[in-house]
Structures are given as structure tokens and as C-alpha cells.
Amino acid sequence: MKPTRFLNSLTLLLAGNARALNPIPLSPQTPHNASDALLRSFVSFSIELWSFPDFAGNLSAPNTFSYDLLRNIGEIRGDNPIIRIGGNTMDFTIFDPNQREALKGNYTLNITRDYPFSISMGPSFFESYQTWDNFSFIHGFNLESNDTKGYHTLVETVPLMCKALKGNRLAYWQIGNEPDLFKTFFDRRPAWWDEEQFAREWLSKTRLIKELVRNSCPEVIENGKYMFYAPAFAAGPGNTLNISKAFDGGLAEDDNIAFIDMHNYISGSTVPGVTLANTLMNHTSTVHSVNKHLNQSAHLSYLGIPYILGEANSLYGQGASGLSNSFGAALWGVDFNLYCAATGIRRVHMHQGTNYRYASWQPVQRANVTKGTKAPYYGNIAVANVLGDISRNNTRISNIDLASDHETAYAVYVDGKLARIALLQLSQYNYTSNTTNQPATRPNSTFIFQVPQDSGVKKIFVQRLMANGSDAISGITFDGYSYNYELDEGKPVLQNNITRGESILVGEDGLFDIDLPWSSGAVLHIN
Structure with a gap:
């Protein structure tokens, strides 16, 4: 055996002995550090405006593949994800009432090939909002364009949105994507444009939209649904506006902000030193990234407005191949959410x-x-299974601190009782690699838990999130199911070569244990 692999084996043995002496205690009732009751549609999505016709299709050719994938999550969770349509391209888009195509764009290839920087929108764009039954949407309006074209874009598209999102299709409103970067990128605002100037501009345009809504769909105002996600700050590199100062500048004075909306990416796709093991598959990295929002939400708690992430993913710049599209990124997505x-x-x-x-x-x-279907979707499915049907129950979740970069656990409580445990082993195992730093065979980590002897818990049922390794981009399953397009267009298909239906007996002393291979996850259902 090579020395490095011997040391890896010894480390695993010592860790296992330590756990045997110190099992992880589980509270059968909701602990004091648990979250508030989770909101419906916790697991939701944001889609780049330029990409929305691809994702949803139109009335003559709806994208049923996307619909199936989204419905999978809705069926697990009891309600469908809320779909926000926005991103950078919402502020690059001008309306053309005579355009036949939904969208047309001009690319600036020396900057990015992912989306155009100049986009025209035709009336047919709004067909895409009508292809997915029982989903609600947030349409992102253009804040950046301050000229006549920008004004007419608002005036002409609000009535179209009212028509497309009538009934229960309207979730919330939004105008502007990451305006805290307007001065940093492409000089879209002058140097003197500060938080108060932003707040005044935002209020002016939301008041204009309200008057347009009053004329086109007054029932929205009457039913209390003229509410916004705001301010949609990036809060990352290049940020030039402070969210606290924006609210001090009067952003919330019209009392029409439903959620404080901020964005989050762990790092960037071209940032030096970004790796799967140390950036994404690292619980401490995730904690540091999220905790900056906890500090901000604490400072803004006096507003009484819930704090959300209206846009998030792994690496800004649309991700990096080999990192953001891997199974390791799916595991990161579970931990992050x-x-x-x-x-x-x-x-x-x-x-x-x-x-x-x-x-x-x-x-x-x-x-x-x-x-x-790509690897991160399996992380979305796992999160939905961990949280369960939020629509019918009071569901709360607590972080079980394992004091580890690469092992994480969460406990879910339903109506006050322990219902599920999420468990992640984030140590990197690349099945395509044969380096001396990686064990010859895929290691397991043993987790030992303890519930009170009088808890009545007798058996644990297990669902596993599995792939051949952290670098896998295919062959991924959750609880033995694949959601691949080529099998049944995204609907779950049981794989015969995957073990499922696993159960664990709880000892009379309240102890039970489970082995997790490196780079894998599990959901434990308490019986």
C-alpha cells in the first residue's frame, strides 16, 4: 500500500472509533435552534429572460420536458416552484410591438457567448408564460434603460403581462437585476448615483407600473398582489450600493416589497483557485457564503420583511464545466439550500x-x-424530499453541527416531531482519477446517531443520492430513480441496478448507524 493511501485508511479508522464513543444526539422534538416554519415554494427557480422561450416553449410547442422536471418537484413538495424570469438580460431588453419573434439579440462575443447584450422582445414572448399549468411567475422589468425606449417598454409590456399572468399565474413583481452593479459594469449609471438615487428611481418606476396595472388589471391591486421582490442586489464583487442605505433612502416607503431579494454565488467561474473539493464540496465555504446574508438580514429585521435569495447558484459567470455540472455540484446544492x-x-x-x-x-x-437532465437537478430533487410536503404541515429544519468541512447533517421536524435527517459526505472521490492522493477504493464514512430510548423510534428508511463519484455528470440517481430525458422525458424511472428500499433498525439503546460512501448523500426517514 502506498504511504498516502495508508494514512487515508488510518484517518478513516480513527474517525470511526471517535464516532462510536460520541454518537450524534437527535432531539425527538423541535429544538430551539430550528428555523421558523418553512414557506411554501422554498425550492424555486430563476430563469434567464433570454432563455425563457427555450425553457417554456410557446403555445404551439410547449416544452413538456421542463414542465415534467418542475412538476416532479411540485409533486414531492405539495406545491410548485415559483418561477422568476430575470437575470442580466432583463435589463438589456427593449420591447418592439411589431416584432414577430419572441426575442432577438445581438451578441458581444468578446464579453460572453452565453447571452446577448442587446435584446428586442416581441408580443409573442408572453406566450411562454401560458405553457405551464399551475405555475406562478415573476416577470422582470427593465430598470436600466432610462431613455424613451425604456419608458415605452414599461408602458407597452405591463398590459401584456397582466393578460399573460391573469388568475393565479402572477406571483410577484420585479424591476431591475443587480442594480448595485450598474456603475461597475458598462457605466450604466453615473458615479454620483447612490443608494438614495436608486431608491428614488425604483419608486418612480414602480409607481408608473402601478398606474399601468390600475388600468390593465386593477384586480391585482384590489387583491393585494402588487408586491415586489427587491432590491435584487448582487452583493458580490463590484457591488457599489449598500442594501441598508437603500432602505434608509426610502426604498420601502410604498409598503410594496414582499421579500427582501438578494443574490448569491459561492465564487466565480474564472476566479483563480476555485476547485470542486475546496469551493463547492466544502461546508465551511458554504457557511461563510450564506452567513453574510444572515448578517444583512439581521440588520434589516426591523422592516419585518422576509429575506430570500431571488437568484443563486454555484459559480457566477454561468458556472464552469467540470465543476458546476458535476455530481459534486449537486451535493453542494443540497448543502447550500x-x-x-x-x-x-x-x-x-x-x-x-x-x-x-x-x-x-x-x-x-x-x-x-x-x-x-444535468447533475444539479438531482440535488433539487433531494432537497425537495428532505423538506417534504410543506403545503400541509408545519415544517422546520435545524443544522446539526458536525464541526467538519466535509460532513453535514440536518434534522427536519414536522408538526413538532423529528421526521427526517439529511446526511452528506462531501469528501471528494473522483472515479475518473487515479492519483496517489485518492484512496484505491471508494471509502465509506460511518455515522452513528442516538435518539432517546423512550422516543418510540424503531426503524429508519433510507433514500440515497448516488453517482460513481463527485466528477460524474451522468449515471446519477436519487432513491434508485433516474430523471434522464432519454428515459421518459424527465419523469422518474426506476433503475433495476440500484439498491433501494433500505431500512435500519434502531437499537434498544436508541443507537443506529449508517455508512455513506465519499461524495454521496442520504435522506433518513424516521418511522
């Missing part, structure tokens, strides 16, 4: 786009990207 839920982030919208490396699925066939 559950840590957000456990610490008071009230909803997370995972951002999507055509050809985006971090996307949960590719909605259409492209020259270099195959239509299909």
Missing part, C-alpha cells in the same frame, strides 16, 4: 439558462450542448 433553510433564508431561486454550465437541465438541443 438546506443551510439556507435552517438559518432563516426564506426561499431560494436557483438560476437557470440555456447552455449554462450550472443549469439543472438543458431545455433544448444546441450545437455543443445536449438536451437533457
Whole structure:
């Protein structure tokens, strides 16, 4: 045996002995550090405006693959995800009432090939909002354009949105994507444009929209549904506006902000030193990223407005191949979403786009990207299973601190009682690698838990999130099911070669244990 592999084996043995002496205690009732009751649609999505016709299709050719994938999550959770349509391209889009195409764009290839920087929108764009039954949407309006074209875009598209999102299709409103970067990128605002100037502009345009709504769909105002996600700050590199100062500047004076909306990415796709093991599959990295929002939400708690992440994913810049599209990124997504839920982030919208490396699925066939389900989607499915049917129960979640970079656990309580445990082993195991730093065979970690002897818990049922390794981009399953497009267009298909239906007996002393291979996860259901 090579020395490095011997040391790895010894480390695993010592860790296992330590756990045997110190099992992880589980509270049978909701502990004091648990979250508030989770909101419906905690697991939600954001879709780049430029990509939305690809994801949803139109009335003559709806994208049923996307619909099936989203409905899978809705069926597990008891309600469908809320879909936000926005991203950078919402502020690059001008309306053309005479355009036949939904969208047309001009690319600036020396900056990015992922989306155009100049986009025209035709009336047919709004057909895409009508292809998915029983889903509600947030349409992102253009804040950046201050000229006559920008004004007419608002005036002409609000009535179309009212028509497309009538009934229960309207969730909330939004105008502007990451305005805290307007001065940093492409000089879209002058140097003197500060938080108060932003707040005044935002209020002016939302008041204009309200008058347009009053004329086109007054029932929205009458039913109390003229409410916004705001301010949609990036809160990352290049940020030039402070959220606290924006609210001090009067942003909330019209009392029409339903959720404080901020964005989050762990790091960037081209940032030096970003790796799967140390950036994504690292619980401490995730904690540091989310905790900055906890500090902000604490400072803003006096407003009494819930704090959410209206756009989030792994690496800004649309992700990186080999990192954001891997099974390791799916595991990161589980840890990230559950840590957000456990610490008071009230909803997370995972951002999507055509050809985006971090996307949960590719909605259409492209020259270099195959239509299909991608690794991060399995993380979305796992999170939905961990949280369960929020629509019918009081569901709360707590972080079980294992004091580890690569092992995490969460406990879910339903109506006050322990219902599920989420468990992640984030140590990197690349099945395509044969380096001396990696064990010859895939290691397991043993987790030993203890419930009180009088808890009545007798058996644990297990669902596993599995792939061949952290670098896998295919062959991924949750509880033995694949959601691949080529099997049944995204609907769950049971795989015969995957073990499922696993159960664990709880000892009379309240102890039970489970082995997790490196780079895998499990959901434990308490019976």
C-alpha cells in the first residue's frame, strides 16, 4: 500500500472509533435552534429572460420536458416552484410591438457567448408564460434603460403581462437585476448615483407600473398582489450600493416589497483557485457564503420583511464545466439550500439558462450542448424530499453541527416531531482519477446517531443520492430513480441496478448507524 493511501485508511479508522464513543444526539422534538416554519415554494427557480422561450416553449410547442422536471418537484413538495424570469438580460431588453419573434439579440462575443447584450422582445414572448399549468411567475422589468425606449417598454409590456399572468399565474413583481452593479459594469449609471438615487428611481418606476396595472388589471391591486421582490442586489464583487442605505433612502416607503431579494454565488467561474473539493464540496465555504446574508438580514429585521435569495447558484459567470455540472455540484446544492433553510433564508431561486454550465437541465438541443437532465437537478430533487410536503404541515429544519468541512447533517421536524435527517459526505472521490492522493477504493464514512430510548423510534428508511463519484455528470440517481430525458422525458424511472428500499433498525439503546460512501448523500426517514 502506498504511504498516502495508508494514512487515508488510518484517518478513516480513527474517525470511526471517535464516532462510536460520541454518537450524534437527535432531539425527538423541535429544538430551539430550528428555523421558523418553512414557506411554501422554498425550492424555486430563476430563469434567464433570454432563455425563457427555450425553457417554456410557446403555445404551439410547449416544452413538456421542463414542465415534467418542475412538476416532479411540485409533486414531492405539495406545491410548485415559483418561477422568476430575470437575470442580466432583463435589463438589456427593449420591447418592439411589431416584432414577430419572441426575442432577438445581438451578441458581444468578446464579453460572453452565453447571452446577448442587446435584446428586442416581441408580443409573442408572453406566450411562454401560458405553457405551464399551475405555475406562478415573476416577470422582470427593465430598470436600466432610462431613455424613451425604456419608458415605452414599461408602458407597452405591463398590459401584456397582466393578460399573460391573469388568475393565479402572477406571483410577484420585479424591476431591475443587480442594480448595485450598474456603475461597475458598462457605466450604466453615473458615479454620483447612490443608494438614495436608486431608491428614488425604483419608486418612480414602480409607481408608473402601478398606474399601468390600475388600468390593465386593477384586480391585482384590489387583491393585494402588487408586491415586489427587491432590491435584487448582487452583493458580490463590484457591488457599489449598500442594501441598508437603500432602505434608509426610502426604498420601502410604498409598503410594496414582499421579500427582501438578494443574490448569491459561492465564487466565480474564472476566479483563480476555485476547485470542486475546496469551493463547492466544502461546508465551511458554504457557511461563510450564506452567513453574510444572515448578517444583512439581521440588520434589516426591523422592516419585518422576509429575506430570500431571488437568484443563486454555484459559480457566477454561468458556472464552469467540470465543476458546476458535476455530481459534486449537486451535493453542494443540497448543502447550500438546506443551510439556507435552517438559518432563516426564506426561499431560494436557483438560476437557470440555456447552455449554462450550472443549469439543472438543458431545455433544448444546441450545437455543443445536449438536451437533457444535468447533475444539479438531482440535488433539487433531494432537497425537495428532505423538506417534504410543506403545503400541509408545519415544517422546520435545524443544522446539526458536525464541526467538519466535509460532513453535514440536518434534522427536519414536522408538526413538532423529528421526521427526517439529511446526511452528506462531501469528501471528494473522483472515479475518473487515479492519483496517489485518492484512496484505491471508494471509502465509506460511518455515522452513528442516538435518539432517546423512550422516543418510540424503531426503524429508519433510507433514500440515497448516488453517482460513481463527485466528477460524474451522468449515471446519477436519487432513491434508485433516474430523471434522464432519454428515459421518459424527465419523469422518474426506476433503475433495476440500484439498491433501494433500505431500512435500519434502531437499537434498544436508541443507537443506529449508517455508512455513506465519499461524495454521496442520504435522506433518513424516521418511522
